[in-house]
Amino acid sequence: MRDRGRPLPRERRSGYGRRVEQTKYLLDESQIPRHWYNVVSDMPNPPQPVLHPGTGEPVGPDDLAPLFPMALILQEVSEEAEIAIPEEILDIYTLWRPTPLYRARRLEQAAGTKSRIFYKYEGVSPPGSHKPNTAVAQAYYNKQEGRTRLATETGAGQWGSALAFACKLIGLECKVYMVRISYEQKPFRRSMIQLWGAEIVASPSKDTQSGRAILEEFPDTPGSLGIAISEAVEDAAQRDDTSYSLGSVLNHVLLHQTVIGQEAIAQMEMAGAFPDVVIGCVGGGSNFAGLAFPFIREKIAGRDIDVLACEPAACPTLTRGLFAYDFGDTSKLTPLVPMHTLGHDFVPAPIHAGGLRYHGVAPLISQLVKDELIRAEAYVQSDVFASAILFANTEGIIPAPESSHAIHGALEVARQADEAGEQKTILFNLSGHGHFDMAAYDNYLAGKLEDVALDEAEIERALRAIEGLPTPA
Ligand SMILES: Cc1ncc(COP(=O)(O)O)c(C=O)c1O
Numbered sequence: 001m002r003d004r005g006r007p008l009p010r011e012r013r014s015g016y017g018r019r020v021e022q023t024k025y026l027l028d029e030s031q032i033p034r035h036w037y038n039v040v041s042d043m044p045n046p047p048q049p050v051l052h053p054g055t056g057e058p059v060g061p062d063d064l065a066p067l068f069p070m071a072l073i074l075q076e077v078s079e080e081a082e083i084a085i086p087e088e089i090l091d092i093y094t095l096w097r098p099t100p101l102y103r104a105r106r107l108e109q110a111a112g113t114k115s116r117i118f119y120k121y122e123g124v125s126p127p128g129s130h131k132p133n134t135a136v137a138q139a140y141y142n143k144q145e146g147r148t149r150l151a152t153e154t155g156a157g158q159w160g161s162a163l164a165f166a167c168k169l170i171g172l173e174c175k176v177y178m179v180r181i182s183y184e185q186k187p188f189r190r191s192m193i194q195l196w197g198a199e200i201v202a203s204p205s206k207d208t209q210s211g212r213a214i215l216e217e218f219p220d221t222p223g224s225l226g227i228a229i230s231e232a233v234e235d236a237a238q239r240d241d242t243s244y245s246l247g248s249v250l251n252h253v254l255l256h257q258t259v260i261g262q263e264a265i266a267q268m269e270m271a272g273a274f275p276d277v278v279i280g281c282v283g284g285g286s287n288f289a290g291l292a293f294p295f296i297r298e299k300i301a302g303r304d305i306d307v308l309a310c311e312p313a314a315c316p317t318l319t320r321g322l323f324a325y326d327f328g329d330t331s332k333l334t335p336l337v338p339m340h341t342l343g344h345d346f347v348p349a350p351i352h353a354g355g356l357r358y359h360g361v362a363p364l365i366s367q368l369v370k371d372e373l374i375r376a377e378a379y380v381q382s383d384v385f386a387s388a389i390l391f392a393n394t395e396g397i398i399p400a401p402e403s404s405h406a407i408h409g410a411l412e413v414a415r416q417a418d419e420a421g422e423q424k425t426i427l428f429n430l431s432g433h434g435h436f437d438m439a440a441y442d443n444y445l446a447g448k449l450e451d452v453a454l455d456e457a458e459i460e461r462a463l464r465a466i467e468g469l470p471t472p473a
Pocket of ligand 1: 156249400
């Protein structure tokens with residue numbers, strides 16, 4: 001951090017002499033972190049190597065060069081603790097960073113808890129989520145190395161709109177493959193992506209070989225992130241002017257998100273508090289890592305912190321998946337990644353948290369779960385929406401369905417603490433707003449939201465896809 005600033009008093013008097021309790025903890029623009037934090041430098045067991053599917057050997061920088069600029073490949077394999085953020089990226093970050101940290105007093109009151117609940121709000125960015133923290137960085141490094149176009153996938157549309165926004169600001173073309181179910185459920189995310197000048201198509205699409213093959217076999221598929229990744233990777237691999245850009249999972253993406261947790265540490269200090277529990281929702285893992293990794297640094301250094309990852313019961317990668325080598329996409333175009341997975345051809349039920357419908361999760365998070373530095377829980381969507389509504393009716397912000405998993409996790413932790421007669425300080429990441437998710441809220445309010453039970457037989461079937469692949473040590 002440039003300067004953490006002077007701590008503010010926890011209680012202050014308003015201009016009228018009224019005693020008020022502080023709600024928001026705000027940093028100055030000069031306090032935007034100047035570096036990203038690399039958790040690899042502190043992990044007790046570093047992540048296992050990513051493998052070339054043909055040779056079974058670790059992939060090297062040259063293998064990745066057709067897809068990514070070298071600066072990002074070097075960040076992907078870096079063991080440095082801190083990586084400086086270029087000035088141009090910091091300049092763009094000032095459009096929404098530092099983001100506010102709130103004390104959720106009204107939520108606490110409504111829940112009747114004795115615990116303190118804080119949340120870091122990433123929905124203040126122009127596209128409405130944490131995703132531009134890495135989108136801007138990725139667009140910047142690609143431009144530096146002369147690429148003129150990026151191809152990507154998007155689930156809920158948050159990542160696609162973040163990358164379209166970043167490409168517009170930095171001056172790159174952008175093509176987005178959007179998971180078909182979200183393309184249909186979220187027409188205005190689609191408009192937003194087009195407004196920022198990107199080309200967008202529903203995935204699976206007829207624009208790629210892998211899209212055409214899936215459409216032939218499953219014409220009615222709702223699509224999945226795994227399928228959309230196959231299409232974007234194929235697009236980028238076939239054009240010299242184009243890089244592939246991923247909104248989550250990879251080490252460098254998680255790295256870019258660590259501005260969130262660094263700011264949160266400074267803001268918790270302003271509040272005179274430190275969390276007992278740090279919580280985030282997990283799709284590929286980037287917003288969770290962004291908040292949690294700087295706290296995990298403290299945990300590895302000896303502080304007692306419970307770090308909780310929240311996922312949907314319809315796509316329970318961390319709680320019911322295997323830690324194994326698997327492909328990151330459905331058509332097996334990516335290298336083999338050591339991660340918790342449900343199998344690369346698993347197509348999750350079309351729940352409304354589209355950004356959490358991914359068969360795998362970041363290898364860094366997988367390793368930390370394996371090493372018991374992170375624990376995970378899975379929730380059904382009707383419970384998650386009930387918590388989202390309580391949050392909207394107390395704190396006012398309408399949360400993204402993805403982020404609502406973290407709200408539900410925080411309320412569960414608070415409830416369990418009350419039952420145990422304990423008082424906890426809870427911090428969660430509110431990764432985005434849900435202004436483009438109103439169809440999902442309509443369904444919930446009309447009583448039409450269905451919980452999907454995922455039976456063991458389907459998990460067993462899907463995991464058969466990874467039989468014969470290498471096993472992590
Ligand atoms: C608001 C929001 N939160 C969370 C996620 C999940 O992604 P990740 O696990 O990479 O943070 C998404 C993905 O689209 C999202 O849009």
